[in-house]
Amino acid sequence: MKRWTSSVISTLALGASIGAYAQGCGTGGGVTVCLTATGTASHVELSWTADKPITNVQILRDKDSDPDGRKRLAKVGKNVRNYVDEGAVAGKPYWYWIKFSVDGQSYDSNAAATARAGMRDMTSLQLSAKMAPGWNLGNTLEAIGGETAWGNPKANQAIMDGIKAAGFKSVRIPVSWKQYADANDNISASWMARVTEVVNYARNAGLYTIINIHWDGGWMQPTYSQQAMVNARIAKFWTQIANNFKTYDDYLLFAGTNEVMVDGDYGPPTVEYYTVQNSFNQTFVDAVRATGGYNKSRHLIVQGFNTNIDYTVAYFSVPKDPAAKKLMVEVHYYDPYNFTLNGSSDNIWQWGAIADNPAHTETWANEPYVDAQMDKMKTRFMDSLGMGVLMGEYAAISRLSVDSSQRYRTYWDETITRSAAARGIVPVYWDHGYTGGDHTMGLFDRSTGAQVHTGVISAVVNAAK
Template sequence: MKKFLIGLFAGMTLMLTSQAQSAPVDFEDLHADGDFAALVSPYAGLNWSEDWYYGDTTIEGYDNGAHSGTSFVTNGFGVDNLTVSSATTFNFAGAWFAAPNTNGAVASWINITAYDAANHVIGSTGNVGIGQGYQWISANFSGVSHLTIARDDGWFVMDDFTMQSPVPEPSGVMLLLAGLATVVGLARRRLLLPAALLAMTCGAAQAQNCGTGGGATVCLSATGSSDNIKLNWTVSGAVTGLQIYRDTDGDANGRSRIAIPAASATSYSDTTAAVGVPYWYWVKFTTATGGSNSGSATAVRVGVIRNLTSVQLSAQMSPGWNLGNSLEAIGGETAWGNPPANQALFNAVKAAGFKTVRIPLSWSQYADANYNISASWMTRVKEVVDAARGAGLYVIINVHWDGGWLQPTYAAQSAANARLAKFWTQIANTFKYYDDYLLFAGTNEVMVTNVYSAPTAENIAVQNGFNQLFVNTVRGTGGNNGQRHLIVQGYNTNIDYTYATNTVPSDSATKRLMMEVHFYDPYNFTLNTDSKIWQWGSIATDATATETWANEAYVDAQFQKMKTRFIDNGVAVILGEYAASLRTEYDAPGKYRQYWDQYITKSAYQRGLVPVYWDNGPTSNHQSGLFNRSTGAQAYPAVISAIVNAAR
């Protein structure tokens, strides 16, 4: 009877554990015969996006392409954001990745994001570095409907795509154990269940990364949500102490301890994790005879994307303020005379009553010849965005003038499209898990350089194409970007041209687009500091100092065009820039400037536009700065108050 029970337990243990074993897709039944071929979907019970190709190790430059056997798959044409999906959910353990030996552009990192059937993010691996030697990227995602696989640049190869078979339902396991216990009870009153069988009673739905030492094993998993990152672990053996460590990469050398839970704990919620940042975690354990670490687990705290249309969201954003002439400055952040942006400034902007900050950005000067943005610049941009979000502001980031390469001509279109897509792929991936307080604006004041006349049909077609490319690129990066509110631009952000020529891009998301225009009329009053036009509107007293056009009625009519054309049709409108320069040589108190700023804000706000004031930094004459950029002190409290109160 004893032998029978041992055999029975062993057999049932093997049966149960075999149901949870990994099932790799090794692609060995695909025969490339020395050349690449498109992977026909469905394959291995999964749906593969159209740019998956398979090959073998006889292909030049791909002798390292297979992890096992000779076959592998790759991202055809070096494309980004490939997908793998299934009609029924599956558990994804991970896959092996490498950079091929080819002389062309190759990937240096891979990022896998998992989604459930409702298109909600389950988790992400973060950016995991790869080289020419194969690297296992552990995912351990459960209930997956589809995966997106992103890379920084060029080609990668993948092999042994591993799914985790479902663990038997707890009810079935318990019934089995109950039956076994009955048999055991009849034969002998005391019998210890084998450790492998005991582990099955835990009902763990997700594969975990394990570490063993000192006679104990700890297996860890991590899951991100909008509130925190939840760590769960199982313990086998006697553990006397636990410590939780965290880092922003998988290198354990730089990790930091964040908690010391009780030795009996099996879970921990990290509420200090920043939104949108991939984190790696370890549980360091000690035993009576030694200690070790669990395997690392990674997750992302995902920001909330609320169920708001663009028009509903825009109603919460007024008024706004521009961090002008700063991070878009050619030559560096401080090249145009402004100090580095800091937390005190954003706190002051928020305290003054502004609700949104627009952060113009330059990218080309921080990118290599292949438009790969430097990590240091992306880190700085992220620091500034986080500071603004930390102040409680909505944040708009864009690709600003950037040297003027976004020319709306057929001759420039192909190169401009490639650069725009490359930049937005990187930007969007960096911020893909941020909440809906972060908005992306594709371009800025696109026009043929120094041509201010009405756009041609060619100009219109190319500019509308930039907008569509931007939307498609951002949506394709997944995460929260699938539903993020996006801002596209009218031609030269001119209201009349936008009203007459701009089309709203098609979008996979519903009512998540905004249109951007700017307003600086009349030019001789707002920007031309050499002119003698220094009065404006109904309060003007000197006809020779006043333009004969662009008065209050004109302002109202212009903004009404935007309401009728876009807002009334479900597309919000951002008045991304407006300001009048200080003219103390004529108007020492700044009476007319303040009135113009106030009226523009009020007229735009009353018609549903989001007015975002252009602050260029300096607070001296002929400038439009409102705050001391170093301290956040208000330089013109009356103007600030007039703008803020006009948007109520």
């Protein structure tokens, strides 16, 4: 039996966790055959093309890419070009081959791999244990005005490969949708395709991947007057998004919203505000589950009010979900503000136990405070409710003019990461893409995936172990 020369074209790397679609093409005996395998909620659909006649067509399957040990599933007619594998087991990857003859000589196709279903039998708490640390593709797909409008290059495979190689296990991809939708909230096909392409970059790299509805222009105001409109839009957007990704495995997670609040009001929420915001979470869960397929049991992430830990503990209401133990709750962490985010002043530039100048150090939000905040989330959600917890954003800006070695920034990033990860909370570093100059948070070259701030990267990755 002769092997044929082949090339693989696939949306998901065969060596990574297998996704819903893969294709292999090759040439043997002067004939080019392309085999496509597509996973659905109940089976695997195979189809193939041949640019010249072939005979003695056989379909083979294995649980790895090694052709040794393959078993024949079927022999089909020479003109048949499709087959349904009803025997694939949910959640397991499979490699498929087409064996065929040309002028009496036998050839093999290259493997095309897929999984019948990507939903493993695990709770969100169990899944979250596999996801730390995470990294944000910030200021890119959520940029108002277009993907490059805020100064970052278009997302590519290199950046996903780079963060995976650095030791990150998850990527959060903030996404804006309204600017790419028509007046009736129909998302453009080109934008859905672009988001899919970026998700596939992440999945090719073997990363757990989170997509959301991010700030999106500020239409998601949690007020009674806006409630009906916002819920209708959330439902319509998530119905479209979920349908597009319904065959993707459980390495893809959906996060319903982002930092829901009334613009400009950072204080404790009123009853109106948190009641309406809780309704947004319920609408999101209902919309996704209604699309069926893998979305019936996809892990979903719902948000506390303004993703503030104290407000989440006090006011969050767990949405009703027909899928058992498939919800995570998301918070963010940027305390103390004057150290982490306030770029208008460099007066507060030291932090924590290593600080040696009280005049430049906040008197609150030190290490014991961090641990106490993380304990609140662990006790309230992980221990009491069995919910996974995602710290979807955290970072401190560089202050190179006063902390040229980035000692304090690195120490803060390391401490927050370790405190979260030690409790099973998934820390997802906020990277806005900008690596040069002062008051930046970027860690990687977005074009090449190369590490820029290796000290911070190593501190975060090692602290999550």
